[in-house]
Amino acid sequence: MSGGVDSSVAALLLKQKGFEVHGLYMKNWDGHEESGFCHGERDAEDAEWVCKKLQIPLKHVNFVKEYWNFVFSDLIKEYSEGWTPNPDILCNRFVKFDCFKKHAFRQLGADAIATGHYANTSQGSFLQNYSKSDDVRLLLPTDLVKDQTLFLSQVRREDLKKVMFPLANLKKSEVKKIAEQNGLERIAKKEESTGICFIGNRKFQNFIDQYLNPVPGQFVDITTHEPVGEHTGIHHYTIGQNCKLPGRKHSYFVVDKNKDTQRILVAPGTNHPSLYSDLFFTTEPHWISQQVDSQLSEGVLKCKFRSQNTNALLDCSICRTQSNTLTVKLNTFLRGFAPGQFAVFYLGDECLGSARIRAVGPSLYLQGMEFSQEIATTDPELKSVLAYQ
Numbered sequence: 001m002s003g004g005v006d007s008s009v010a011a012l013l014l015k016q017k018g019f020e021v022h023g024l025y026m027k028n029w030d031g032h033e034e035s036g037f038c039h040g041e042r043d044a045e046d047a048e049w050v051c052k053k054l055q056i057p058l059k060h061v062n063f064v065k066e067y068w069n070f071v072f073s074d075l076i077k078e079y080s081e082g083w084t085p086n087p088d089i090l091c092n093r094f095v096k097f098d099c100f101k102k103h104a105f106r107q108l109g110a111d112a113i114a115t116g117h118y119a120n121t122s123q124g125s126f127l128q129n130y131s132k133s134d135d136v137r138l139l140l141p142t143d144l145v146k147d148q149t150l151f152l153s154q155v156r157r158e159d160l161k162k163v164m165f166p167l168a169n170l171k172k173s174e175v176k177k178i179a180e181q182n183g184l185e186r187i188a189k190k191e192e193s194t195g196i197c198f199i200g201n202r203k204f205q206n207f208i209d210q211y212l213n214p215v216p217g218q219f220v221d222i223t224t225h226e227p228v229g230e231h232t233g234i235h236h237y238t239i240g241q242n243c244k245l246p247g248r249k250h251s252y253f254v255v256d257k258n259k260d261t262q263r264i265l266v267a268p269g270t271n272h273p274s275l276y277s278d279l280f281f282t283t284e285p286h287w288i289s290q291q292v293d294s295q296l297s298e299g300v301l302k303c304k305f306r307s308q309n310t311n312a313l314l315d316c317s318i319c320r321t322q323s324n325t326l327t328v329k330l331n332t333f334l335r336g337f338a339p340g341q342f343a344v345f346y347l348g349d350e351c352l353g354s355a356r357i358r359a360v361g362p363s364l365y366l367q368g369m370e371f372s373q374e375i376a377t378t379d380p381e382l383k384s385v386l387a388y389q
């Protein structure tokens with residue numbers, strides 16, 4: 001129970017189905033409630049209020065240490081490397097579907113856990129298809145706009161067993177209506193949490209500078225190779241972002257960051273070709289689906305792709321390298337790929353798993369400049385991909 005409408009309605013539906021439901025609220029950040037940045041205490045109070053209304057008990061558990069060790073320390077390390085981390089994906093894998101689930105089973109004697117995620121599994125939204133011997137598959141929910149399978153794509157297959165997603169077959173508008181019809185309108189009207197909860201409304205730069213020493217460097221124009229400004233730290237910028245450089249007639253957008261030189265490569269114009277690519281390389285993937293390995297060993301797998309910078313499911317072809325990483329070719333050019341982002345793969349309605357983007361292939365701009373040959377000679381993996389193209 002997060003104190004939000006989704007987990008509240010999930011609990012309500014379970015109760016209506018006749019399950020013995022217990023609420024569990026997890027604290028994962030020692031917030032500065034008084035400064036209005038973290039809403040942990042208010043959310044815990046809302047969870048209490050909902051559980052009273054539903055007449056179910058609520059327990060609290062503290063995973064502040066676990067969240068720090070498994071999620072936050074990684075986030076800081078990755079920002080310092082110039083990567084774009086996703087704490088929600090790591091929180092699901094290491095905290096919600098590991099520590100939280102173990103706590104529910106071992107300490108509270110639960111038979112299953114349920115969350116208010118918009119996702120589905122082959123076990124069914126209320127475990128109606130559950131069979132001990134069956135494999136679990138992660139599936140798309142009915143509400144594709146609210147789909148959260150991307151955030152669940154690093155959860156271990158085993159950890160999805162005995163997990164219910166009661167909202168699997170509902171649209172968000174229906175969930176809100178159910179809440180309103182059952183005396184939970186206060187929760188239905190609550191503002192949706194967005195972004196990283198512990199950062200809240202404060203400026204991201206101010207937050208992250210408490211943990212990372214800002215190292216200044218230059219913005220360099222990719223078209224002229226000239227410096228066009230100074231920045232206070234590469235971790236303040238994300239690929240594709242408008243840099244808002246003072247005194248420049250163009251808007252400049254981040255193309256690439258170099259943690260060794262502290263230079264940020266920028267391009268003039270939001271749709272500059274250097275911001276687009278159709279090729280990227282990942283770290284070792286995490287597969288939830290059991291069917292992928294055999295399909296990949298047969299060669300190229302054609303499937304769908306999604307990441308944080310596109311909600312649409314795009315056609316792609318993936319192949320495995322000798323070091324068990326992936327090369328991914330999209331059927332279209334996409335703007336603003338960033339190392340560290342998760343690339344998530346789908347076949348039909350099944351979420352196969354995901355892998356982190358570690359490098360992006362030649363951009364539309366570099367391909368135009370025939371720069372690809374130069375890269376191909378320095379990156380053996382890219383060389384093989386260009387040959388495959």
Ligand SMILES: Nc1ncnc2c1ncn2[C@@H]1O[C@H](COP(=O)(O)OP(=O)(O)OP(=O)(O)O)[C@@H](O)[C@H]1O
Nearest residue numbers: 001002004005006007008024025026115116117193
């Ligand atoms: N602090 C928490 N304690 C227990 N469970 C949580 C907590 N935060 C999130 N969850 C669970 O994870 C699900 C997805 O979390 P997310 O942060 O994406 O919230 P959400 O989609 O806005 O859902 P909600 O409306 O329930 O807050 C929630 O529906 C809830 O079941």
